[in-house]
């Protein structure tokens with residue numbers, strides 16, 4: 001499959017959280033996976049954006065917090081393959097603790113996921129026609145990963161902005177941003193809010 005020069009990015013998010021469909025033609029990947037018990041709004045947004053659910057071959061969560069991964073099993077039940085990196089494996093059962101019965105969370109089955117090391121991710125994505133890579137970007141949480149496309153788009157989940165850093169370890173956060181910058185990320189597609197230039201998320205002197 002030739003690498004697509006026209007990777008498209010569509011947001012199918014709801015409830016102030018972004019869920020990104022990255023597509024090379026009809027090969028589509030979902031980055032961040034919906035709120036628990038709320039497959040309906042996700043399917044409605046896909047329909048509104050003319051994206052057939054069956055074309056979403058696989059999905060990956062930036063990290064296992066319920067607003068980013070709560071709907072993963074419901075999507076798997078619809079035919080999506082869940083990609084999990086080794087850094088994320090332990091975070092899946094841990095997420096359940098943060099759900100309440102009213103969330104209608106469907107517990108993620110771990111035995112049938114695709115465990116994909118970040119070093120294998122470029123070849124995996126190339127097979128879908130997508131030029132890019134999955135990288136480990138801790139800071140907001142230890143299990144956080146980002147999807148970096150060769151066109152400069154970086155999907156970062158909740159990786160904390162250096163400008164508004166709170167209780168996170170600033171060294172860890174800066175290291176993740178430095179990695180993204182060095183990989184050529186120019187536009188940040190975060191888990192919340194509109195896309196922003198990488199420069200708006202970082203403090204230049206921290207990155208040197």
Ligand SMILES: [Zn+2]
Nearest residue numbers: 063065140158
């Ligand atoms: Zn989070």
